[in-house]
Amino acid sequence: GQNIDQPTEMTATEGAIVQINCTYQTSGFNGLFWYQQHAGEAPTFLSYNVLDGLEEKGRFSSFLSRSKGYSYLLLKELQMKDSASYLCAAMDSNYQLIWGAGTKLIIKP
Amino acid sequence: SQTIHQWPATLVQPVGSPLSLECTVEGTSNPNLYWYRQAAGRGLQLLFYSVGIGQISSEVPQNLSASRPQDRQFILSSKKLLLSDSGFYLCAYSEGGSGANVLTFGAGSRLTVL
Numbered sequence: 416g417q418n419i420d421q422p423t424e425m426t427a428t429e430g431a432i433v434q435i436n437c438t439y440q441t442s443g444f445n446g447l448f449w450y451q452q453h454a455g456e457a458p459t460f461l462s463y464n465v466l467d468g469l470e471e472k473g474r475f476s477s478f479l480s481r482s483k484g485y486s487y488l489l490l491k492e493l494q495m496k497d498s499a500s501y502l503c504a505a506m507d508s509n510y511q512l513i514w515g516a517g518t519k520l521i522i523k524p
Numbered sequence: 525s526q527t528i529h530q531w532p533a534t535l536v537q538p539v540g541s542p543l544s545l546e547c548t549v550e551g552t553s554n555p556n557l558y559w560y561r562q563a564a565g566r567g568l569q570l571l572f573y574s575v576g577i578g579q580i581s582s583e584v585p586q587n588l589s590a591s592r593p594q595d596r597q598f599i600l601s602s603k604k605l606l607l608s609d610s611g612f613y614l615c616a617y618s619e620g621g622s623g624a625n626v627l628t629f630g631a632g633s634r635l636t637v638l
Contacts (some may be wrong), residue, residue: 419567446624453531457614457629458568465624501566514567 417441419515421503426521427493435488435501435518443508447479447486450502452517458502461488490520498522526551529629530615537637543588543602547615550596554620557598557614558627559590562612574598575620610637 418440427433439447450458454510464470464479464486475491490497500517507513530547537543549555559571570583580590584611587606591599598615613633618625 423565434598450625450627455632455634457632458627460626460628463624463626510624511570512568512627514569516565516567518603 417505417507417513419503419505419513419520421501421515423516424519424521425488426523429493429495429522429524431469431493432489433444433489433493433520435520437486437488437503437515439484439486439503439505439513439515441505441513444471444481445506445508445510447477448506448512449477449486449488450504452500452502454499461501477489493522495522499513526628528615528617528628528630529591530633531590533631534634535636537605537635539607539637540604543605543609543635543637545600545613545615547598547600547630548596549598549617552596552617552619554595555617556625557592557621558616559598559600560614560616560617560629562614562632572600576614605635605637607637610635 421437448463449461451461452458462477464477469478474491477485500519503515503518504512557574558638561569562568572582574580574592577592588602615630616627618627
C-alpha cells in the first residue's frame, strides 16, 4: 500500500536548526511536497522536489533521495513564527497526493 | 492574481441536518478543484476532485456529495449529517491539466455536528 511516515511532534529552540524527516512508499513517484500549516489555518506550499538533492529557499531547504524513499525539511535560524505543523505529501504515478499526518513543530525561546 | 474563497468558516449543525460548503476561485480558468477533510492526527483525506464542470470523482464512499455548477465553483453537500462528519474541511485548487501542480488551499471550514 501507499504510506507516508513523519514524526508526530518535534521541539526546537529559537535560533537553532531543525530537520523534519519523511519517508514514503508510493505506487510510482512524481515528486514530494512540503506544506506548512499554522494551527486552525490552511496549509501553504513550501517546496517541491522531484530530483535527488537539496533545494534551498531562504531559511528553508528540502532534500530528496528517491532511491531511499526519503525526504527532509531543514529549517535554519528558527523563529517563533515557525511553530506550526509541517505536512509531507508524495505524488504517485496517477498524480494523486498521499499525505502524511504532519509534524507539529514547537519552538521554545 | 489568483485567490480562493471558502465559506462558512465555522458552523455547528445538528445530526440529520443538511450541509452546504462553498468554494470559489478567482484569477484562473479551468482549475482542478478538490475537497479535503482533515482529522486531528491524520493526514489530509481527499474527498472529491474535479477536472471540469460537472466532472466529479469521489475518493471515499460517504454521505457527502460534491458539485461543480460553474468552472470556478465547487460545493460540498450532505442531505443528512452524521456525528462522524465533524472535522476541518479544506477546498483547494491547482492549475488545470495533469502534472505535479501545487495545491492552493482555502481558509477552511470547521464543522461540528452535535
